[in-house]
Amino acid sequence: MSHLSPLLGQSSKVCVDHGKGSWVYDNQDNAYLDFTSGIGVTSTGHCHPTVVRAVQEQAGKIIHAQYTTVTHEPMLRLSDRLIGYMPGELNSVAFSNSGSEAVETALRLVRHATGRANVISFHGGFHGRTMAAASLTTSATKVRTGFHPMMAGVVFAPFPHLYRYGWDEQRATDFCLRELDEIFKTQTAPGDTAAILIEPIQGEYGYYPAGKAFMQGLAERCRQHGILLIADEIQAGYGRSGRFWSLEHFDVVPDVVITAKGLASGFPLSAIAATEALMKKGYPGSQGGTYGANAVACAAALATLDVFEEESLVANARYRGEQMYQRLSVLRDRHSWMDDLRGKGLMLGLEIADGPDQPRPDIAARLTAAAEAKGLLLLRCGTSGQIVRWLPPLVVTEAEIDDAVDRFDAAAKELAPTL
């Protein structure tokens, strides 16, 4: 009997022994194509030799050089290097361990910097499971239910979910911006609003891009009212959408970028970036923790950037993403219960539904289980688990995309007569 807490259930039955590139292997050496990437984390694939080498070398030098006591080379080098990737004038980086922690870092900073309390977040956004991050999250009630009341000072605005509304982009954008303006008149006056927090491409709710007009409308309102714009790039950033930051699809420069997941190829590391002038407005001693910017994690992050540059991973995400979209759209047209296919680059969601109001999580669950039996690992998301999510590593090859879609196709064909 396992003594592992049932609180942390697993979506697959696989017990992983080792991994390489896009593949993981169990202890009987069964191979699985890993199109989950540990929830969008292993961008350089499993155990990329460049990352492994950097980690091994760093582990022999110093592991824990506590970052509010001393500095260390990998952290200093990483902050310099990350700045080269940041949009606009963002020139200062603060590290922590997880996505949720980085969201909280950003929240404290914007409250300090503006002297305002409220934050506007969006329907369907996911920002984490710690109390403040969960208070900013509405991807599904499972993240919030049973432990209300949540943190105060959060207002939710509509996000242009085209599929759910059944509207085109123009109509959804106009509606959402109009509602946002109404929120400023009814729920949080601009002078009480510290920040607008958004995933430019929503992940957990089901791979909805915000759209250019919507993002620009937000940036415009932020400028007008002295509100800070925070981009949660934890899942969509670091190349996954086919651009380094998903914001680049929308020509918007935020005040704060939050990153994690793909940053360190699986080592726990997260960061926020802002201008130094903004960072200086945070209260001294209000941020930080015991483990942030771990030296081995920072070495892994530096090696991750080496791999990104040497292997052109962002471009690969773009091309392999197009291939994956094309291949999946053929399947989608073949089965009536495969509905909308959305996302950008290597972050796609396939709705298993008979329409926006008739999700079929039952079929989605059988599909992912059948795919697993054929050696393909996939996750689900959406409010009822009706969306199959496609998150291969950014090193994925053309042949591996074909292989994964073929396995999924075979699983769908097997299931179809039983539905």
Ligand code: PMP
């Ligand atoms: N923001 C986004 C957009 C995410 O996708 C996630 C994780 N799925 C988080 C925040 C929270 O990150 P973590 O699980 O590392 O706390």
